[in-house]
Amino acid sequence: MTSTHPDKDTVRIRRAVRGDLAELIALENRVFSGDRLSARQWNRHLASDTARVLVARSHGMLLGASVVFFRSNSSIARLYSLATVPEARGRGIGERLVAASEQLARRRHCRSIRLEVRRDNSSAQRLYERRGYLRIGERPRYYEDGETALRYGKVLSRTQR
Numbered sequence: 001m002t003s004t005h006p007d008k009d010t011v012r013i014r015r016a017v018r019g020d021l022a023e024l025i026a027l028e029n030r031v032f033s034g035d036r037l038s039a040r041q042w043n044r045h046l047a048s049d050t051a052r053v054l055v056a057r058s059h060g061m062l063l064g065a066s067v068v069f070f071r072s073n074s075s076i077a078r079l080y081s082l083a084t085v086p087e088a089r090g091r092g093i094g095e096r097l098v099a100a101s102e103q104l105a106r107r108r109h110c111r112s113i114r115l116e117v118r119r120d121n122s123s124a125q126r127l128y129e130r131r132g133y134l135r136i137g138e139r140p141r142y143y144e145d146g147e148t149a150l151r152y153g154k155v156l157s158r159t160q161r
């Protein structure tokens, strides 16, 4: 087993800390070609009470991350970002990050969670649909390169995992 092909069981998901910052930036630079968070934005989100960054790590390596936003006076959480390093895809890490993000939202008493996904990103759309997300609309020219965003939402039951 190489360190980038870990057993699913060795992958641990936890809240990100400042020590994860360099790897979070590296992950984002590898995975997204546009609409990236700056180092400053990452720093702010790591320290903010209205944002949570989750990391999936194994054997000392960052394999994936998600970012969830909350707003005061809103029961709707927003799954803002999700990424798995290419070498670790197809092992359920993305789905675990989404599940953990939903769990965080439940703990914050959110009743639903929403997200935007590129219209050309069918792999991410499949993941969200598998987890019960429904399409609730779209936003034309939402991304820097002009691609449309599909908007998805999911009602968070108290018990579902």
Ligand SMILES: CC(C)(COP(=O)(O)OP(=O)(O)OC[C@H]1O[C@@H](n2cnc3c(N)ncnc32)[C@H](O)[C@@H]1OP(=O)(O)O)[C@@H](O)C(=O)NCCC(=O)NCCS
Binding pocket: 031, 064, 081, 082, 083, 084, 085, 088, 089, 090, 091, 092, 093, 094, 095, 096, 116, 117, 118, 121, 123, 124, 126, 127
């Ligand atoms: C979208 C993304 C986060 C998915 O991450 P991932 O860790 O590969 O996600 P999962 O492993 O949970 O699911 C991916 C696929 O692996 C399959 N899979 C999951 N666990 C598996 C296992 N143990 N054995 C075989 N296949 C498995 C899933 O069924 C899924 O298949 P599908 O693509 O045919 O539907 C990842 O592809 C990524 O980072 N993409 C670029 C950034 C991006 O698009 N982010 C989303 C923005 S909204």
